[in-house]
Amino acid sequence: MEATIEVSGLRKRFGSTVALDGMSFTVRPGQVTGFVGPNGAGKSTTMRVVLGLDAADEGRALIGGRPYRSLRNPLSHVGALLDAAALQPSRTGRNHLLWLAHSQGLTARQVDEVIEQVGLRTAERRRAGGYSLGMRQRLGIAAALLGDPPVLMFDEPFNGLDLDGIVWIRGFLRSLAAEGRAVLVSSHLMSELQDIAGHIVVVGRGRVLADASVADLIAAASRDRVTLRTTARSEAMTALAHAGATVAATDRDTLTVSGLAAEHIVAVLGERAVPFSEVTAHRATLEEAYMDLTRDAVQFAAPGPEAAR
Amino acid sequence: MSERSERIMSTATRVTPPDEGGLVKRELHAEWTKLRTAPGTGWVLLAIVALTVAVSGAAGTTVSCTQAGCGHDLTKLSLFGVQLGQAVVAVLAVLTISGEYGSGMIRTTLTAMPRRVTVLAAKAGILTGLTLATGIIAVLASLLAGRLILPGHGFTRAHGYPPLSLADEPTLRAAVGSVLYLALIALLSLGIATAVRDAAAAIGTVLGLLYLLPVIVSLTPDPHWQRHLWQISPVNAGLAIQATTDLPSLPLGPWPGLGVLAAWTAAALVSGGLALRLRDA
Amino acid sequence: MTTGTTTPYRSRRPTGRAGFPHLLRAEWTKFRTVRGWVLAMTAAAVVIVSLGLIFATGSHSSCSIGTVEVACPKPPTGPGGELVDDRFYFVHQSLAGDGGITVRLTSMTGIITYPPPNHDKIVSGLVPWAKTGVIVKDGTRQGSAYAAMMVTADHGVRMQYDYTHDTAGRPGRVSAASPRWLRLNRSGDTLTGYESADGTQWTQVGTTHLPRLPATVQIGLFVASPSDLTVEQSALGGSVGQARYTQATAVFDHVGLRGTTPGGQWSRDDIGADGQTDWQRYHRPSGVRESGGAYTVTGSGDIAPLTDGPPIERTLIGMLAGLIVMIVVAVMFMTAEYRRGLIHTTLIASPRRGRVLAAKAVVIGLVAFVAGVAATAITVPSGTRILRRGGAFPFPVSSLTELRVIVGTAALLAVAAVLALALGALFRRSVAAIITAIVVIVVPYVLAFASVLPDDVTRWLLRLTPAAGFAIQQSVPEYKQVIGNYAPSAGYYPLAPWAGFAVLCAYAALALGLAAHRLRRRDA
DSSP states (O other), rough: OOOEEEEEEEEETTTTTEEEEEEEEETTEEEEEEEEEOTTTSSHHHHHHHTTOOOOSEEEEEEEEEEEOOOOOOOTTHHHETTOOOSSSSSSSSHHHHHHHHHOEEEOHHHHHHHHHOOGGTTTTSSSOOOHHHHHHHHHHHHHHHHHEEEEEEESTTOOOOOOHHHHHHHHHHHHTTTTTTEEEEEOOGGGGGGTTEEEEEEEEEEEEEEHHHHHHHHHHTTTTEEEEEEEEEHHHHHHHHHHHHEEEEEEEEEESSSSSSHHHHHHHHHTTTSSSSSOOOOOOOOHHHHHHHHHTTTTOSSSSTTOO | OOHHHHHHHHHHHHSSSSSSSSHHHHHHHHHHHHHHHHHHHHHHHHHHHHEEEHHHHHHHHHHOOOOSSOOOOHHHHTTTTHHHOOOHHHHHHHHHHHHHHHHHHHHHHHOOOHHHHHHHHHHHHHHHHHHHHHHHHHHHHHHHHHHHGGGGOOSGGGTTTOOOTTTHHHHHHHHHHHHHHHHHHHHHHHHHHHHOOOOHHHHHHHHHHIIIIHHHHHHOOHHHHHHHHHHHHHHHGGGGGGGOSOOSSSSSSSHHHHHHHHHHHHHHHHHHHHHHSOOOO | OOOOOOOOOOOOOOOOSSSSSHHHHHHHEEETTTTHHHHHHHHHHHHHHHHHHHHHHHHHHHHHHHEEEOOOOOOBBTTSSSSSSOOEEEEEEEEEEEEEEEEEEEEEEEEEETTTTOOOSSOOOOOOOOEEEEEESSSSSSTOOOOEEESSSSSSSSEEEETTTEEEOOSSSOSSSOEEEEEEEETEEEEEEEESSSSSSEEEEEEETTTTSSSSSEEHHOOOOOOOEEEEEEESSEEEEEEEEEEEEEEEEEEEEEEEOOOSSOOEEEEEOOOOOHHHHHHOOOOEEEEETEEEEOOOEEEEEEESEEEEEEEGGTHHHHHHHHHHHHHHHHHHHHHHSSHHHHHOOOOOHHHHHHHHHHHHHHHHHHHHHHHHHHHHHHHHHHHHHHOOOOOOOOHHHHHHHHHHHHHHHHHHHHHHHHHHHHHOOOHHHHHHIIIIIIIIHHHHHHOOOOHHHHHHHHHHHGGGGGGOOOOOOOOTSSSSOSSSSGTOOSSOOOHHHHHHOOOOHHHHHHHHHHHHSSOO
């Protein structure tokens, strides 16, 4: 079975609210796929539909080409962490994993393995209700890894974690992908996915806004903008405008130039003897690329960044 | 500090001094708002009235009298539904506290109102008021149903049964007592639920007390022990308040019987209060 | 980071084989790893045992002769091992080998002492099962085998034998204008009863084999009149039965004996008589008078199975407490899934939702059954033994019936737990589910036992609600030929044991079906 998640044309309404509006994308093995969008964009609902928890009104969600509910040992096909608090507080962490293992015909040995893997050994015999958020997150990840599945899904795994936890999960996700697994990680903050995601699916209002590799996405967001630092702002603007570029002043001594490659800019300025101290091809951050894409799709946008305070 | 956190701080400083005027008023108001805005409270109250009246009416249709001296206590029969209505009253009471433990809201409640016993008292007050109001409607409607139904089943003046009337002293006592009985059951349930916390365990305990003891009493073979068990069983003794005939045969009189239930209630509330005060939330 | 060219991950681990057994194991692991549930189930079993044994230990019956308290005599035991009532006036001769008796009955009258409504006077009249006629009996020992042809006050001609067997003949009362001829023949171990309106046209009423009957038996006339019974609601809950002395008098003529009667003389015995009532002392004692070939026989008592005495299921008094605990645990076993979203984890691990519910039902059912059977298997036999030692003679039952009470009660607990679990899945809220389970299972039973509701109503409750399942506990059969308080409050259910149990099972199946439907249809 191929290790993929395929989602095509998912639609779902909750009453009058459209949760999914033709959601389609594919998650491939060997890399972390970031699943990004503002709160309420349909990320969790998509994951719940993939896992058979919710039924879509339309469309299909397949794991390795098969609907989740038809899988015989689902946990050896997909591991998922949806809500780390989804456990019974009075049961110990180890026993929580034990019943899960039994449901898949797995043994206590595998439970010990995943406990080791996520570093819960010292807490395994404590009531899961007493776990800190980070420990619960580890327990959830252990549950996802229990069946050693080729596909993994994590819903907002960084939420509420301290810095150590975030660093640990990032490394962990990267190594899981490096083993050749398909890893889908949702987040509402693009910055959390910087450096670990190889591919990004950006969603808003229940549909995919962008589905591209990180490299393409950044290139698209950067377009061909160049940042120019100069003390002779107006001369530079005139010269560049004559050469056919679009120029915008961003600061007292900084200009953003688009429509002209960096080497051309240097040539034009040299020709006219306009002084400049720096010419840099601008590289957008993932965050900027994301903001570009979701500007129109934010559902619960605050009136203004400061007005809420 | 932003404006928002300042506002939180100022709210907190306003709540903390306990010796300000209107001691319980704020807690009462909060608990009332909480209960009023909880989904389902209205339905539960409706269920108390509906179940009590329906079962009372049904009990009335099951008996008939063809000659004088049928040996039925009509007031008690007309108030029979109280025996089922009390289960719903218990649900209402248990949910007012266990619901908070279930959802974790108790932490919000106790943060906002740190005087825990006062919170319990406020809950008890609101619950009592609500149960009394509901109980009055249920009891009056049950008696009215009995007054309308029973004469059709041969319980007529000719057979020695005048229509049920609150002007009749024992019937009035039974009616008032039944309302008080329901309120006491509510408080008993609240006390138990506060001590037990978990909704399922609490409702199991309360219903066990309400329905199990009477069976054990009636199955106890030794008459001496049976009387003693009857006297300490909250439901058996408490419902003596409904009896209007053959009072001397009861092991306890109506008011002392209700007193037994009140003692249970007091014990439950005290242990609930202690548990709330002494245990971590 | 590379894309597209990586080799997809393959687990090096052998995949487990999931199936229903694994699901069961998972749910069992879930159950046993919550200490509170295991403790509660154990407590339920302990409560059943301890309440039962306390009840049995606290039960004493005492009897008195005059003012002296003595141990109650053990009631006689019939040929089938059952406790029997065997008191009647007997006018008899010995019959060696085969033979028979024929009589004509022309009158049957009697008195009832202090009946309702006012309980203030002795009235003439007969209780419905007052009986008189001819009998062949293995001696005069109480509880010995017999066969009899009789006329009853309200139930016509009957042939009865060995206490529990009863065959109906022609209905109608006896009078001078409408006499009854009765005949009872013995041939080897075969006994055959006939009746006739005129002494010439005979109709066979019944026949039976009584292999235990010896060669020489007692044959003759008998009169019995059981106590008049009224049952009133007790102010303490439950009901109180009141039995009053009655007496019947019958006139026989055309008495004909066939066969070898070595004595040739009528003997008379007041079988099982203990003391005399004032009525017998001052008005009419039991006895026989003969004048002109007519025998006027007066007697009291009954020849019938005994139905009083605590039935063995009374030792399961604590079962209701155990049931409530099990209902709570069963509901929590389900609703705990919804409390914090554990159900998501469960359904991700096992996406076939119907099977998850089935596995949970099997686990909770088995746990409740095992806890239940452990408790009942201790409580019933030892409770019965303690009762017997205390002088209360529990109704003896066959070991098959005892097994049915023991296993059936455990099965009742198991099915009730499954029903509660299904309600938990339906409501997803523990309080709503528990209250519903208790109101439909426990409350009808409580109302039947401890309330002012009339018996007719409680009978319907025990037919239509899941509480019908309690019928599985009834160990005492209902004899239509014996006057008794066959009310639910006395332990008699309107449905047969397995039929009642089937009603409960039907409710559980229905609830499970609805729960499965809801689980499948709704988003988790």
